[in-house]
Every structure is written in C-alpha cells, then in structure tokens.
Amino acid sequence: MLGTTSGGERRLGxxxxxxxxxxGWLFLAPVVIILGLFMLLPILMxxxxxxxxxxxxxxxxxxxxxxxxxxxxxxxxxxxxLARQDFMxxxxxxxxxxxxxxxxxxxxxLGLALIVNNRVLxxxxxFRSAFFFPSVTSSVAISVVFLFIFANSGAVNGLLAMFGIxxxxxxxxxxxxxxxxxxxxxxxxxxxxxxxLTGGGLFGxxxxxxxxxxxxxxxxxxxxxxxxxxxxFMLMFLAALQDIPVTLEEASLxxxxxxxxxxxYVTLPMLKPTMFLVLTLGLISTWQVFDQVYxxxxxxxxxxxxxxxxxxxxxxxxxxxxxTGTAISFVLFLVIVVLTLVQRWVxxxxxxxxxxxxx
Amino acid sequence: xxxxxxxxPRRPGEGRRLASTFGxxxxxxxxALVFLYPFVIQTANSLxxxxxxxxxxxxxxxxxxxxxxxxxxxxxxxxPLWLGNSLxxxxxxxxxxxxxxxxxxxxxxxxxxxxxxxxxxxIVAVIAVPGVVLFIPKFLVLNQLGMYDSYAALILPIIADxxxxxxxxxxxxxxxxxxxxxxxxxxxxxFRTFWSVVLPMARPALITLTIxxxxxxxxxxxxxxxAVQDPQLFTLPRGLADLVSxxxxxxxxxxxxxxxxxxxxxxxxxxxxxxxxxxxxxANEGADKG
Numbered sequence: 001m002l003g004t005t006s007g008g009e010r011r012l013g014x015x016x017x018x019x020x021x022x023x024g025w026l027f028l029a030p031v032v033i034i035l036g037l038f039m040l041l042p043i044l045m046x047x048x049x050x051x052x053x054x055x056x057x058x059x060x061x062x063x064x065x066x067x068x069x070x071x072x073x074x075x076x077x078x079x080x081x082l083a084r085q086d087f088m089x090x091x092x093x094x095x096x097x098x099x100x101x102x103x104x105x106x107x108x109x110l111g112l113a114l115i116v117n118n119r120v121l122x123x124x125x126x127f128r129s130a131f132f133f134p135s136v137t138s139s140v141a142i143s144v145v146f147l148f149i150f151a152n153s154g155a156v157n158g159l160l161a162m163f164g165i166x167x168x169x170x171x172x173x174x175x176x177x178x179x180x181x182x183x184x185x186x187x188x189x190x191x192x193x194x195x196x197l198t199g200g201g202l203f204g205x206x207x208x209x210x211x212x213x214x215x216x217x218x219x220x221x222x223x224x225x226x227x228x229x230x231x232x233f234m235l236m237f238l239a240a241l242q243d244i245p246v247t248l249e250e251a252s253l254x255x256x257x258x259x260x261x262x263x264x265y266v267t268l269p270m271l272k273p274t275m276f277l278v279l280t281l282g283l284i285s286t287w288q289v290f291d292q293v294y295x296x297x298x299x300x301x302x303x304x305x306x307x308x309x310x311x312x313x314x315x316x317x318x319x320x321x322x323x324t325g326t327a328i329s330f331v332l333f334l335v336i337v338v339l340t341l342v343q344r345w346v347x348x349x350x351x352x353x354x355x356x357x358x359x
Numbered sequence: 360x361x362x363x364x365x366x367x368p369r370r371p372g373e374g375r376r377l378a379s380t381f382g383x384x385x386x387x388x389x390x391a392l393v394f395l396y397p398f399v400i401q402t403a404n405s406l407x408x409x410x411x412x413x414x415x416x417x418x419x420x421x422x423x424x425x426x427x428x429x430x431x432x433x434x435x436x437x438x439p440l441w442l443g444n445s446l447x448x449x450x451x452x453x454x455x456x457x458x459x460x461x462x463x464x465x466x467x468x469x470x471x472x473x474x475x476x477x478x479x480x481x482i483v484a485v486i487a488v489p490g491v492v493l494f495i496p497k498f499l500v501l502n503q504l505g506m507y508d509s510y511a512a513l514i515l516p517i518i519a520d521x522x523x524x525x526x527x528x529x530x531x532x533x534x535x536x537x538x539x540x541x542x543x544x545x546x547x548x549x550f551r552t553f554w555s556v557v558l559p560m561a562r563p564a565l566i567t568l569t570i571x572x573x574x575x576x577x578x579x580x581x582x583x584x585x586a587v588q589d590p591q592l593f594t595l596p597r598g599l600a601d602l603v604s605x606x607x608x609x610x611x612x613x614x615x616x617x618x619x620x621x622x623x624x625x626x627x628x629x630x631x632x633x634x635x636x637x638x639x640x641x642a643n644e645g646a647d648k649g
Contacts, residue, residue: 023549024472031463031519032478038516039485042496049499059503112390120376121383129635130391133398136631136638138578140596141620144603145401148416148613155400155416227394235642288491291580295600309491313584316495326495333492 050326060322072327080204083315083324088203090306094287096178096214097222097307102282105226109233109278110271114263116234117241128238132231139228143295146224147171170220174302178213215304221292229285233278240274241267276347280340287336308332398624405429405618412614428614437590438619441598445577448513448594452576455518457569461561463519464527465553469539479528485521490581498585512586513594517576523568530564531557563637570634571641574627595623 045060053068054060076087115121116128134142149155150170157167175190183190188197197208214222244267252266268275290309293299299306299314308328316325403419404412411422432438466472467479497516501507506515534557542556558565583597593601599619631638 020470020549021472024466024470024475027462027466027470027549027553028478030459031482031524034459034515034519035482035485035521038497038500039488039493039521040481042493042500043488045499045503046496049495060499061503115383115386118383120380121387123387125635127387127391128639129631131394132638132642133628133631134394135642136574136627138580138596138599138620138623138627140578140580140600141401141623142397144599144616144620145397147603148404148617149397149400151416151611151613153413153416158417227397231394232642235639239643284489288489290491294580294584295603298604309494312491313494316498317585322495322499329492329495333489336489 046326047330049322050330052323054322056316056320056322068323072323073331075324076327076331077203083321085204086303086306086311087308087328088205089209089303090308090311092205092210092212093214093218093304094289094307096212097218097289098283098286100214100222101225101229101286102279104222105230105233105282106275106278108226108230110237110275112230112234113237113241114267117238128235131234134228135231137228139291140295142224142228143292146220147296150220168216171217171297172301173216174300174304176212176215176304177219178211181213182211212304215301217297217301218305221289221296221305224292224296225286225289229282233282236274236278237271240271244270272347276343279347280343283339283343284336287332287339308335401617401624402621405614405621407614409612409614412617413611425614428618431615432618432622436602436615436619437593437598438595438622440591441593441595442622444513444593445595448510449573449576451514452518453569453572455514456520456523456572456576457565459519460523460568461527461558461565462553463524464529465531465557467524467528468531469536469557470549482521482524486525494581494585497582501586508587508589508592510592513583513592516586517579517582520572523572526568527561527564530561534560563640566634567637567641570630570637573630574638577627595619599623 049060050072051067051069052060053066053072058064075081076084078084112131116124116131151157152169156170160167179188179190182188188194193208197211198206201207202210248266248270249262252262257265288309289307290313293305293307293310294313297305299310309332312325312328312332314325315328316322319325399419400416403421404416405428406424406426407415407421408423408425408427411425415422463482467475467482498507501512501516506512538560539552539556542552547556578596579594580596580600583594587593587597590598590601599616602619603616
C-alpha cells in the first residue's frame with residue numbers, strides 16, 4: 001500500500017514511518033468514520049432492505065422481516081401492477097426531462113460564456129455574477145418563487161397576456177407537449193389517438209403514453225432547472241475559454257478563419273474536456289431531480305412530474321414499502337452509472353477536428 | 360490579454376463590429392433580466408398586500424407598501440424556530456467540514472502512511488455516489504443507531520464531505536513543502552506543524568471551503584426529510600416546504616410564502632455579494648474533481 005516512490009511522493013523531515021502512520025490515520029479518522037457510517041454502511045443496509053418487504057416497523061435486520069429476494073427489482077419490470085406503471089411513468093417523465101434540460105442548459109451556458117468572454121464588452125463581472133446567482137440560492141425558496149411566477153394569474157401568464165396569448169394553468173395541465181405538437185400539426189388527434197399506438201406498448205405503458213413528451217406542468221420544472229444550473233456550467237466554460245492560448249486564435253485569424261470557423265475548429269475542440277464534464281454532471285444531476293418536484297408538484301398532475309427519485313421517496317416514506325422504494329433508488333443508481341459510462345465511451349471516440357499545433 | 364488583433368489583417372467594416380458590440384450588450388442585458396427579475400418579483404411581492412400581489416404580480420413596486428407578510432411570517436408561523444435551527448445546524452456543519460476536511464486533505468496530500476491510496480480511492484468513489492440514492496439508506500442507519508429525529512441526525516451525517524476533502528488535498532499539494540520541512544526540523548510535531556504553519560498558508564482554500572459549506576448546508580433540504588420529522592427540528596428549507604404544501608390552509612398567501620423565501624435567500628445572497636470570487640473558485644474546484 002505504501003507505493004513505490006514516484007515524483008509525487010514527498011517525505012517530510014525526520015519523522016519515523018510509524019509516527020507518520022499514526023498521525024495519518026488520526027487526521028483521517030473523523031472523515032473516515034463519518035463517511036463509513038453514513039455513506040458506506042447505509043448502502044450495504046439498503047441493499048439488504050431492497051431484498052425484503054420491510055414496512056418500517058421495528059428493525060429491518062431481524063428474522064421477522066420477510067425476505068423476498070430480487071422480487072422488488074423484477075416487479076418494476078415484469079409484474080403488471082401499479083408499482084410498475086408508476087415506475088415506468090417516472091422513467092418516461094425523466095427521459096423527456098433529461099433530453100430537454102441537458103442540451104438546453106449546456107447550450108445556454110456555452111452561449112453565455114462566449115458572450116461574457118468577449119474582450120470588447122465591459123461589465124463582465126456583473127453579468128457573470130447575475131447569471132451565476134440563481135445557482136447558489138436555495139432550491140426550495142426558488143421553487144416557491146416559480147410557483148408564484150407560473151400561477152394561473154401570475155407573472156408569466158400576465159406577460160403572455162400582453163402579447164395576446166392565453167397562458168395555460170401550468171401546474172394542473174397534464175397534457176404532453178409532444179401530444180400537443182402532433183395534434184397541432186394535424187397528424188394525430190390527441191383525444192382519439194390511433195389504435196396502432198394505444199394497442200401495443202412496453203412495460204405497461206402504451207406507445208402513445210411513451211410518446212407524450214414532457215407535460216405542461218413538467219415544462220415549468222424544466223425551465224426552473226435550466227435557469228438555476230446554467231450559471232454554474234457557464235463558469236466552467238468561462239474558465240476553459242480563458243485557458244485557450246491567445247496565440248492559437250491569432251494563428252487562426254492569420255489563416256483567414258471567419259468567426260464561425262474559428263468557433264467550430266479552434267474553440268470547440270479546445271472545450272472538449274469541459275464539454276464532457278458539463279454533459280456528465282448534467283446527466284448525473286438531472287436524473288436525480290427531487291427538490292423541485294417535492295415543493296412544486298408532488299408528482300402531479302396525473303403523475304406527469306413523477307421522477308424516480310421522488311417515487312422512491314414516496315414509496316418508502318408515504319406508502320411504507322421500503323423494499324420497493326430502495327430497489328427504485330438502486331435502479332436509478334445503475335441508470336446513472338451506465339449513462340456516464342456510455343457518455344465517456346462516446347466522447348472518447350471523437351477526435352478533435354484539428355490539432356492545436358501552432359502556438 | 361491585450362496582444363490582440365492589431366497587426367492582423369482585419370475585415371473591413373467598423374460598423375459591423377459596433378453592431379455586434381451592441382448586439383452583445385442586448386443579449387447580456389436580456390439574460391441579466393431573465394436571471395435576476397424573479398428575485399425582484401420575489402422581494403417586491405413579499406412587500407405587497409395579498410390582493411395587490413394577485414392583481415399585479417409582475418410589478419416591481421408594491422401598490423401600498425405592506426409589511427403584513429413579514430409580520431405574519433414572524434408571529435404566526437414557526438419561522439423564528441426554523442431560522443434558529445438553520446443557523447445552529449449550518450454553523451456547526453460549516454466549522455466541522457472546514458476542520459475535518461482540511462485535516463483529512465492534509466493527511467492525504469502530505470503524510471505517508473499505510474493505506475493512504477486505498478482511503479483516497481474510497482473518497483473519490485464516495486464523491487461519485489449520487490445523493491438521491493442515499494435517501495432511504497441514510498434513514499435506515501439513523502433509525503438503527505437511534506439517532507432519528509434529533510439534532511445529531513441533522514448534523515453528523517453531513518459534517519464531513521468527500522468533495523471538501525478532495526479540494527483541500529489538491530490545495531495542499533499545490534503549496535511548497537519547504538516551510539513545513541523547516542518547522543518539522545525545528546522539532547514541531549505533525550499536528551503543530553499543520554495547525555500553526557500549514558493552515559495559515561491555506562487561507563484562500565479555507566475561505567472557499569467555508570463558503571461552499573455554508574451555502575450547501577444552509578440550503579440543504581432532502582437530508583432533513585430523512586433525518587427528522589418533528590416540527591421542532593425543522594430547518595428553514597424544510598419549514599418553507601411544509602408551509603408551501605399548505606399546512607397553513609386559508610388562501611394562497613403568496614406574500615407570506617415569498618417573504619419566507621426571501622429570508623431563506625438573504626444570508627446566501629449577502630455572502631455571495633461579499634465573497635463572489637470565492638464562489639467562482641468553488642464552482643471550478645468542484646469541476647476539477649469530475
């Protein structure tokens with residue numbers, strides 16, 4: 001464990017090895033105990049509970065608690081009941097949520113960073129802070145503000161009314177945006193969807209249900225989250241932009257590159273590691289959306305804002321089905337891990353369009 | 360930074376550049392409004408009467424200025440209690456994290472002891488565990504230890520955090536080892552060296568860690584959901600969430616809810632304005648761990 005001494009290893013003064021062993025472990029002990037007790041141990045305990053049908057009474061670690069094996073996991077995929085339907089609905093909702101939030105917040109963050117980074121403009125510090133401020137405030141407080149802003153006679157509908165548009169009743173509107181779009185284009189009548197789509201399905205939801213898109217209610221949470229997270233990601237892009245050597249840009253200017261070409265072939269390739277980071281962090285956090293759902297919608301209307309994180313909480317603490325609740329959270333964990341790995345693999349195969357050679 | 364395009368052939372058209380500067384400002388101002396106006400709405404409407412807030416939600420100026428919402432928030436809800444709990448919990452967690460994380464970070468950066476790499480690997484792994492996965496598990500362990508529904512449950516599980524350890528380790532590795540060596544040769548022990556030589560040098564990193572710890576523990580919500588259920592132990596975000604889900608009953612009471620939200624926002628807002636650059640640094644330190 002001591003490891004062969006490489007360049008990174010630095011040894012201090014004259015302390016003997018055993019004294020440093022002792023000191024090292026003493027320094028680490030509080031953190032190791034806290035993380036072990038409240039991160040590692042809980043995960044192991046939860047793995048056990050996910051294999052039982054514990055209802056919250058007494059201790060889950062006695063022989064009296066029924067052991068059900070992998071049943072809590074398999075029922076989420078195979079058994080035709082409400083638990084599977086809720087779980088699949090939450091997965092559908094979150095897929096649309098992630099598909100919109102991640103590209104939207106990444107694009108907005110990059111766009112804002114590019115503008116703020118423009119050397120000609122003054123007042124950068126102010127704008128940078130303005131865009132970042134929502135990221136540091138309380139998610140609960142911000143959710144309360146958005147409840148007010150999107151209320152039926154609230155600020156957003158007031159603004160829309162100025163342009164002669166009648167806003168929806170945001171938080172009670174469960175219509176899917178994709179359904180509305182298909183209906184608006186005249187392709188499908190949302191009130192009488194074709195039998196081809198309602199007949200078949202997957203995991204207990206019909207194809208028509210899968211194709212709903214995010215509901216109007218969910219779109220308020222989408223807007224809220226894009227608004228709160230873009231600032232943080234903007235800072236990351238900004239830091240990366242400031243690391244791009246000026247000489248590289250000058251070289252591309254000499255080569256006669258236009259603004260778009262410079263962005264496409266110089267800036268963007270240099271931002272690749274940051275892009276990967278922002279996309280990964282975005283994917284990880286969007287799959288976990290919880291606070292906003294808890295405060296703003298509790299999964300309503302018509303379960304269209306139900307997410308796996310909220311469902312897992314509700315199943316355990318409101319329905320007292322701790323086994324299924326825990327199983328949902330482990331499936332969510334797995335989804336996040338798999339997506340991160342897939343993303344890593346996809347991004348690795350993309351080589352930069354040009355190599356930054358002339359500097 | 361100023362070695363710009365001077366000697367480089369520039370496209371004709373100063374006018375176009377002027378237009379793009381103007382366009383840049385227009386976009387910046389538009390987005391500044393989008394990002395800040397909700398806070399204006401929040402504050403302004405907390406100072407309105409209920410009919411005024413319902414009729415003119417967009418207006419930044421209260422029709423009649425009214426402190427009624429704050430009056431009710433302080434005297435008809437448990438907000439003073441939540442505020443007190445939040446302060447207590449936040450201060451203890453912040454002090455704890457700064458102290459414990461920097462000790463652990465120092466050990467991982469500087470001390471050579473058996474098992475160091477294993478511990479470091481475990482800490483990096485812990486950073487990667489998604490927080491929501493731990494809701495029920497944390498409840499299980501608090502329940503099993505008999506800590507559920509106590510201040511200890513609110514504080515202990517999050518009094519050390521892996522990301523903070525990582526930030527401090529990175530920082531200690533970036534400062535020169537020579538000063539410590541001198542102190543150690545003079546006979547100072549490990550803790551003495553850490554306390555009176557290393558920590559003073561680590562001021563910028565400590566401030567960053569203090570600020571991000573304060574901000575995250577002040578705003579912490581889901582942990583309180585699985586740690587306590589006694590209203591006497593509610594922190595401000597928990598109480599606010601409870602208030603919104605309608606235990607107060609009558610009417611929408613938006614000025615009151617927004618007033619409570621303003622109070623939850625103010626401490627972080629003040630710290631943000633004063634310590635902006637540390638926040639920026641914190642965001643990017645967080646990025647490096649990815």
